[in-house]
Amino acid sequence: MKIPKVSIIVATDKNGIIGKENKIPWRCSEDLKHFKSKTIEQTIIMGRKTYDSIGNKPLKDRLNIVISLSLNAKFNMELFTEENGPFIVTSIEESLKIAKEKNRGEIFVIGGQSIYEYFLGKNLVQKIYHSIMDIEVKNGDAMFKYNKSKWSVCRTVSYKTFYLKILKKI
Numbered sequence: 001m002k003i004p005k006v007s008i009i010v011a012t013d014k015n016g017i018i019g020k021e022n023k024i025p026w027r028c029s030e031d032l033k034h035f036k037s038k039t040i041e042q043t044i045i046m047g048r049k050t051y052d053s054i055g056n057k058p059l060k061d062r063l064n065i066v067i068s069l070s071l072n073a074k075f076n077m078e079l080f081t082e083e084n085g086p087f088i089v090t091s092i093e094e095s096l097k098i099a100k101e102k103n104r105g106e107i108f109v110i111g112g113q114s115i116y117e118y119f120l121g122k123n124l125v126q127k128i129y130h131s132i133m134d135i136e137v138k139n140g141d142a143m144f145k146y147n148k149s150k151w152s153v154c155r156t157v158s159y160k161t162f163y164l165k166i167l168k169k170i
């Protein structure tokens with residue numbers, strides 16, 4: 001299979017924290033708008049815990065793919081539609097196969113920590129949309145880490161409440 005191009009979209013505090021107790025530890029409506037504008041009518045891939053954290057239901061008007069190894073989690077499949085999913089898969093390879101078959105716009109990996117690491121570790125990511133909040137979260141338990149020497153900043157945008165860096169693979 002020819003591997004499709006994948007982008008990460010992530011929001012962190014100043015120190016790379018993305019989550020605490022399976023929630024995003026801030027509320028930033030401007031960043032949510034940015035997230036929606038990038039991902040609407042596109043494909044989103046996420047880990048099962050992130051799927052739980054967004055309410056155990058697919059995000060509207062996007063192709064939702066959820067990676068779960070154990071498949072022990074309870075998925076409310078009454079919400080399933082062929083158009084938006086959620087398609088539940090047990091590996092990255094399977095998530096990319098469905099994304100490729102369905103061919104719905106850009107493929108975004110939307111978290112959480114383990115899924116970001118998984119895609120970065122397999123060298124599958126071409127672009128990172130990194131929103132940086134001007135805050136420092138105490139006792140965060142999920143992080144976004146990447147090797148800065150392998151990425152170049154191709155654009156930055158200052159919003160009122162956060163700063164966006166768009167990075168491309170060198």
Ligand SMILES: NC(=O)c1ccc[n+]([C@@H]2O[C@H](COP(=O)([O-])OP(=O)(O)OC[C@H]3O[C@@H](n4cnc5c(N)ncnc54)[C@H](OP(=O)(O)O)[C@@H]3O)[C@@H](O)[C@H]2O)c1
Nearest residue numbers: 011019022023024047048049050068069070111112113114
């Ligand atoms: N700030 C942001 O932009 C942002 C975005 C997304 C999430 N978050 C935060 O990130 C945190 C969640 O991150 P997380 O790392 O704990 O969880 P996660 O990556 O969302 O989900 C982890 C789950 O994904 C499945 N999984 C992981 N690796 C797998 C593999 N190799 N093969 C198959 N399935 C695999 C497993 O599901 P099973 O247990 O079902 O097997 C695992 O428990 C939360 O705090 C959330 O709010 C923040």
